[in-house]
Amino acid sequence: MSLLLLKLSAQDLLTLHARRRLVPHLAARWKHFRGADASVTERSAWAESLISLASDLVAADRGNVEMVVECAATIDESTRSEPRLIDVVLVGRHPGENRPSVQLVELKRWSTVTRIERATAELVDVPGLGAKRHPALQLREYYEAFTSERGPFENEEFECGGFAYLHNATDDSVRPLIGVEAPMGAYARVYTADRRAQLLDDLRAGFGPEGGASEAATMLRTMGLRNTPLLDAMNWSRGDDTVFVLRGRQNAVAEQILEAASKVLPDRERPLLVPDERRVVFLVTGGAGTGKSAIGLQVKAQLEAQGRTVKYASGSRAFNAAIQEHVGYGDKEFRETFTYFSNFVDTSVPPVDVLICDEAHRLRDRSTNRFWTPEQRAKWGKGAQVDELLDASRLTVFFLDEGQSVRPKEVGTAELIKDAAARRGADLLEYGLREQFRCGGSGSYIRWVRALLGVTDEEAKPWRSNEEPQAWRADGLMHVEVVETPEELEEIIRTEAAAGASARMVAGYCWPWTEPVGEEKHLEADVRIGDWYRPWNAKSESYCADGVPPSDIWSVHPNGLGQIGCVYTAQGLEWDWCGVVMGDDMVRRGDQWVFQRGKERKEGPGSDIKRVDLPGSLDPKVSSSSVDDDDFARLVRQAYHVLLTRASRATVLYSTDEETRTYLKELVGLVEIHGLRPTWLNLPKEARTVHLPRANRRRKGKGRKSSGPDLKLF
Numbered sequence: 001m002s003l004l005l006l007k008l009s010a011q012d013l014l015t016l017h018a019r020r021r022l023v024p025h026l027a028a029r030w031k032h033f034r035g036a037d038a039s040v041t042e043r044s045a046w047a048e049s050l051i052s053l054a055s056d057l058v059a060a061d062r063g064n065v066e067m068v069v070e071c072a073a074t075i076d077e078s079t080r081s082e083p084r085l086i087d088v089v090l091v092g093r094h095p096g097e098n099r100p101s102v103q104l105v106e107l108k109r110w111s112t113v114t115r116i117e118r119a120t121a122e123l124v125d126v127p128g129l130g131a132k133r134h135p136a137l138q139l140r141e142y143y144e145a146f147t148s149e150r151g152p153f154e155n156e157e158f159e160c161g162g163f164a165y166l167h168n169a170t171d172d173s174v175r176p177l178i179g180v181e182a183p184m185g186a187y188a189r190v191y192t193a194d195r196r197a198q199l200l201d202d203l204r205a206g207f208g209p210e211g212g213a214s215e216a217a218t219m220l221r222t223m224g225l226r227n228t229p230l231l232d233a234m235n236w237s238r239g240d241d242t243v244f245v246l247r248g249r250q251n252a253v254a255e256q257i258l259e260a261a262s263k264v265l266p267d268r269e270r271p272l273l274v275p276d277e278r279r280v281v282f283l284v285t286g287g288a289g290t291g292k293s294a295i296g297l298q299v300k301a302q303l304e305a306q307g308r309t310v311k312y313a314s315g316s317r318a319f320n321a322a323i324q325e326h327v328g329y330g331d332k333e334f335r336e337t338f339t340y341f342s343n344f345v346d347t348s349v350p351p352v353d354v355l356i357c358d359e360a361h362r363l364r365d366r367s368t369n370r371f372w373t374p375e376q377r378a379k380w381g382k383g384a385q386v387d388e389l390l391d392a393s394r395l396t397v398f399f400l401d402e403g404q405s406v407r408p409k410e411v412g413t414a415e416l417i418k419d420a421a422a423r424r425g426a427d428l429l430e431y432g433l434r435e436q437f438r439c440g441g442s443g444s445y446i447r448w449v450r451a452l453l454g455v456t457d458e459e460a461k462p463w464r465s466n467e468e469p470q471a472w473r474a475d476g477l478m479h480v481e482v483v484e485t486p487e488e489l490e491e492i493i494r495t496e497a498a499a500g501a502s503a504r505m506v507a508g509y510c511w512p513w514t515e516p517v518g519e520e521k522h523l524e525a526d527v528r529i530g531d532w533y534r535p536w537n538a539k540s541e542s543y544c545a546d547g548v549p550p551s552d553i554w555s556v557h558p559n560g561l562g563q564i565g566c567v568y569t570a571q572g573l574e575w576d577w578c579g580v581v582m583g584d585d586m587v588r589r590g591d592q593w594v595f596q597r598g599k600e601r602k603e604g605p606g607s608d609i610k611r612v613d614l615p616g617s618l619d620p621k622v623s624s625s626s627v628d629d630d631d632f633a634r635l636v637r638q639a640y641h642v643l644l645t646r647a648s649r650a651t652v653l654y655s656t657d658e659e660t661r662t663y664l665k666e667l668v669g670l671v672e673i674h675g676l677r678p679t680w681l682n683l684p685k686e687a688r689t690v691h692l693p694r695a696n697r698r699r700k701g702k703g704r705k706s707s708g709p710d711l712k713l714f
Contacts, residue, residue: 004223005030005070007216007477010054011063016474017054023047025473026069049107052167053088060200064211065092068219073145075152075223086142091219092212094159100215101207102153104142104162104187106135111166113174124176134177135164136188143187152219161206162187163199170194250291253431257282257299260429261395265308265353279426281390282397283417286433287446292399293572296356299397300337308353312338313389315362315410316572342367344392345380355393359572360400363389363412386412386420396426404571404642407621408631442477449644452667453637454593472668479650479678481671482664486532486581489654493579496650497561499680501576504555505534506565506643508636509619510583510656512600512610513539520545524609527564527581529656537563567639570646576680578647582655584615585623585636588663595633597623615656649678 005026008016016022026046030038050069057065068091073084087107094101113124126132139162145151147160166174169192177190191199260280286292296312303310341357345367357363367381367388390396398417405412414430421428449455451469472480483489490505497503507527513536514524521544525533537554538544549557554565555573564581587594598616603609617623622635644651653668655661671677 004068004072004220004477007066007068007220009064009066009211009213010057013050013054013067014058014063017047017051021473022050024471030070045107045109049109049165049167050088053105053107053165056196056199057090057203060203061209062092062203062207062211064209064213065090065203065207066212066216068216071152072223073142074148074150084142084145086146089146089219090207090212091216092207093210093215094206095204095208097159100153100156100158100212100218102146102158102160102215103206104139104146104160106139106162106164108135108164108166109168111168111173113169113176115176134183136162136183136185136190139164139187140183140185143185152223158215159206160186161189163189163191163202165191165199167191167193167196249431249433250295253282253284253433254295254299254302256429256431257295257395257397258302261303261308261354264394279390279424280395281417281421281426281428282395283400283414283421283428283430284397284433285400285402285414285431287401290433292401292433293358296358296397296399299354300356303354304337310337310354310356311352311393312356312358313341313343314338314358314572315341315364315412316359316568341385341389342369342381344388347391349392351391352393354395354397355389356397356399357389358399359404360398360417361402361405361412362407362410363416364409365411384420386416387423390420390424390426405635405638408624408627408635409621444473445478445480446645448472448480449641453641453644455637455641469667471666478647480653480668481650481677482653482655482661482668484654484661486529486534486654489579489581489652490532490534492652493577494561496577496680501649501680503577503579504560504565504570504575504646505563505579505581506567506570506646507581508583508585508640508643509566509617509622510585510598510615511536511612512618514609516540516544517609521548523548523563528611529581535563537565537569567642571642574646574648576647576649576678577652578643578650579652579654580640580643580646582640582653582657582660583617584656585617585619586640586660587655587657588660593633593637595629595636597632 006013006022013022016025023043023046027038027043030042046069050067054063054067057063057067068089070085070087071089073086086104088105090103090105092101093099110126110129112127114127115124123131123133143160143162147153164177166177171178171192171194174190174192178192189202260282264278264280284292284295300310300312341363344355364385366383367385369376369381372380398412400412400414400417402413418428448469474480483492493503493505511526511528514526516522516538517524521538521540521542523535523538523544525535527534527536535548537551537560538548539551541550541552543549547559548563549560551569554560554563554569555575584596584598587596596616597614598612598618599614600610600618601613603611612618617632617636619639622632622639627635644653653664655664
C-alpha cells in the first residue's frame with residue numbers, strides 16, 4: 001500500500017482547495033489507507049494548516065514547490081505496524097546547491113504550550129490535549145529515517161531539514177518550544193505567527209523559484225508510488241535482469257519461490273547429492289497492478305542466473321508477443337523462454353526446473369492448437385491443461401486474478417489449481433498480493449473503477465459489489481476525464497503520443513471485426529460512431545496495408561496508434577494514456593447497469609463486410625446464447641475492468657450511450673487542469689518515462705519492416 005495522500009505544488013493545492021475538492025479528496029484517501037473515516041479534527045487541520053503553509057509558499061514566491069502530504073518516511077513503511085508518516089514533505093531545488101532540497105514539516109494548530117513541572121523541554125502540556133512531545137523529536141525520527149539508505153532519495157546527495165509550524169501561536173504563547181533548552185538540529189526549527197517573515201525568508205533561501213516537480217517525481221518513483229511500466233523495465237534490462245524493486249509482500253513471495261527452488265531442485269555444485277523429489281506449487285493471487293508479472297520476471301531472471309531452466313508461460317498472445325517483439329531484440333534463446341499454456345502437451349520433452357504461469361485465470365479446460373497435425377490432435381490435448389503444466393516442471397508458479405477472466409472457456413481459478421496440486425501430492429503455498437503498482441500506484445483509482453463497474457474481489461459473486469460508486473477525487477497519481485465525442489478522445493490520445501507518451505485507444509467489443517481485405521490487406525473501418533470511423537487492430541499475423549502491425553504487437557508498435565484495441569489485445573499491458581470507448585454492451589439506466597447483446601448484418605448482398613444491426617456486445621464468445629445472462633454481465637464487467645486499468649497516468653472515457661455518458665461525467669466532474677492533468681509536456685523531465693522502441697527487424701512472411709529505429713542501449 002502506497003503511503004501518500006496527495007502530491008501537488010503549493011499553488012495547485014490552493015486551486016484544488018478553492019474548488020472545494022481538497023478536503024474531500026484527502027478524506028477519501030485517508031479512509032482507504034486507515035480503514036476509517038477522517039475525524040472532524042483531521043479535516044479541520046487539513047483545511048487550516050495545509051492552506052496556511054501553501055499560502056506562505058506562494059507569498060514567498062515559491063508556489064511551485066511540491067507539497068507531498070502524509071508521506072512515508074522510508075520506502076518500506078508498509079511493513080511496519082505503525083508507519084511513520086510526515087505531515088508534509090516540501091520538495092524543490094536548492095537555489096545555491098545543484099541538488100534537491102527537502103524540508104520535513106510537522107504542522108501543529110496549538111495556540112498555547114506550557115512547561116510540565118520537573119520535566120525537560122522535550123515534554124510540554126497542550127491545553128485540551130495533555131502532555132505532548134516536542135515536535136522536534138518527531139521530526140528527528142523522521143529526519144533520520146528519511147536521510148537513511150532506505151529513504152526516498154536513497155544515497156543521492158540532497159539538502160534536508162525540518163521545521164514545526166504553529167501558525168496559530170505567538171512566540172510568548174509557546175515559549176517552552178523555542179527556549180534555550182529546546183532540541184537543536186537541522187530538523188528542529190519552530191515557526192509561529194510572529195516568525196512568519198522569517199519563515200518566508202527561509203523558504204526563499206531553501207528553495208529555488210522553479211519548483212520541485214522533477215525531484216518529487218524521482219522521490220515517488222523511488223518509493224514505488226509510480227512504477228516503471230512493465231515493458232520499459234524489461235527493455236532497460238535487456239532481459240538479463242529486471243529493474244523492478246520488489247517491496248513488501250512482493251519481495252516475500254519472490255524470496256519464498258527462490259528458497260523453494262534451492263531446496264527441491266538438484267544442486268548443480270553437488271550433483272551426487274540425493275535430490276529432493278517433492279514437487280512444489282505456488283499460487284499467487286492479486287488484482288491488476290499488484291506486481292504479479294514483476295515478481296515472475298524477477299524470479300525468472302534470478303533463477304536463470306543460477307543456471308536453472310525456466311519457462312515463462314501465458315495464455316495471452318498479446319502479452320507474450322509484446323515481450324518477445326519489444327524486448328527480445330532478436331535473441332532467439334531469450335524469446336523461446338516465453339511461451340503459452342498450450343505448449344506443454346508433449347510428455348516426451350523433459351520437464352523444466354521452473355515453470356512460471358502468468359495470467360493463470362486464462363487457463364483452458366483442454367489445450368488446443370490450430371497448427372497441430374491430425375496425428376498430434378489424436379495424441380495431444382486429451383487431459384486437463386492445468387495437469388499438463390504441473391507435469392512440465394518440478395516447481396510451478398501460478399499468478400492468478402479471477403477478476404480478469406473475460407471469456408466463457410477460461411477456467412483458471414484458485415480451486416482448480418488447488419485440486420490439481422492435491423491430486424499430485426504437491427506442496428501448495430498460497431500468497432495474496434494487495435499493494436497497488438499499476439495506474440500510477442493509485443489505489444483509490446482501482447477502487448473507484450471497481451465500484452463504478454460493480455466488480456469486487458468476492459469469489460462467490462465477483463460481479464456483485466456492495467460499494468456504491470462515488471465521485472472521482474483526483475489524487476495527482478491518476479487522471480480521469482470524460483469526453484463528449486470520439487473525435488475528442490482520439491485528439492487527446494494522438495496529442496499525447498505525438499509529444500512522447502505511450503498511448504492507445506481501446507473499446508468494448510461492440511462492432512463487427514472484419515478480416516483484412518484483399519491482397520494488400522486493407523483494414524475495414526469497423527468501429528463506427530456517427531461520422532467517426534476507425535478500424536480494429538489488424539486480425540492478422542503479418543503486416544497489413546500502410547504498415548499496420550499484426551494484432552499481437554499492435555500494443556507496442558508505433559503504427560498501432562490508429563487502430564482500436566480490445567480486451568484480448570490489451571490485457572496484461574499498459575500505456576501512459578488510454579482512451580476507452582464504452583459501447584452499448586454496458587449502459588446505465590437509472591441506478592443500475594444494463595447489459596445488452598447485439599446483432600450484426602451484412603452491409604449488402606454478396607458483401608463480407610458487416611455492420612451493427614442491434615447495438616450491444618458482438619463478441620462471439622461472450623454474447624453467444626450458450627452464455628447465461630449472469631455470466632454475460634460478469635464477462636462484460638470484467639472486460640471493462642481490464643480496459644479501464646491499462647493506463648499508468650490518465651484514462652479518457654467516452655460512452656456511445658448518452659445517458660451513460662451523462663452519468664460518467666457526473667461522477668468524474670470537471671477536468672482539473674492545474675497540476676492534475678498529466679499531459680506529457682507538463683510533466684517534469686524525470687517523470688517522462690522514455691518508451692524504448694523495439695529493434696528494427698523483419699518478420700517472416702508477407703510483411704513490412706518495422707518503422708522503429710535500431711537501438712543501442714549501452
